[in-house]
Amino acid sequence: MADSIYTFKAQDIHGKEFDFEELRGKVVLIVNTASKCGFTGQYRELEELHKKYHADGLEIIGFPCNQFGHQEPGSEQEILEFCNLNYDVSFKLMSKIEVNGNTAHPLYKHLKQKAPGILGSKGIKWNFTKFLINRDSTIITRYPPQLKPSELEIGIQSLLNMK
Known part of the structure; x- marks a missing residue:
């Protein structure tokens, strides 16, 4: 299993390959949406x-999941139109993936391995599970769907301040 998110690639919502190496040195929040x-x-x-x-x-990287x-x-086009029309989303959206099971995206297999859920559960329980990753690709924690993104702000600020 990979030690870093930088080794992964995924298709973005426009059909282009995204290399997670581009995230090196950044604080990353990954969310299944x-x-x-x-x-x-x-x-x-x-x-x-x-x-x-x-x-x-x-x-911030959103991975639509059904x-x-x-x-x-x-479809990807419908998801993009929905996000733009309703929320004016400008953060990166990826192509729709699966986050659980044998066909789960390799990145999500990595995230679940490095940051298990409550009582060591490896599965994603629902939409809007969040993973916060620091600038050196260490997965800091997994947050449950019901935790609002605004409640992560202090943690995000502290990671951004660590240079």
């Missing part, structure tokens, strides 16, 4: 964090 979920409003707070801290080195209640049924 869905457009028809009770937590979908978190897009707003994610975007607020992105606008406030991107220039300081924060990268594994939980089929709450992300749309």
Whole structure:
């Protein structure tokens, strides 16, 4: 298993390959997202964090996922239009993936291994599970879906201040 997120690649929502090496030296928040979920409003707070801290080195990456209640049924184009129209999302969105099971994206296999959930659970429980990663690719923690992105702000600030 890889030791760093920098070894991974994924397709972005526009169909282009994204090399996570581009995140070297940044604080990263990775979130599995869905457009028809009770937590979908978190897009707003994610975007607020992105606008406030991107220039300081924060990268937020959303991975749409349809594994939980089929709450992300749309195509990449439909997801992008929804996010732009409703939340004016400017942080990076990736192509739809699976986060659990044999077909889970390798990045998510890595994230779950490095930051298990409650009681050591390796699976992602629901949409909007968040992983916070520091500037040297150490996964700091996993946050549950119900924790609002705004509640991560102090932790994000402290990681951004660590140069």
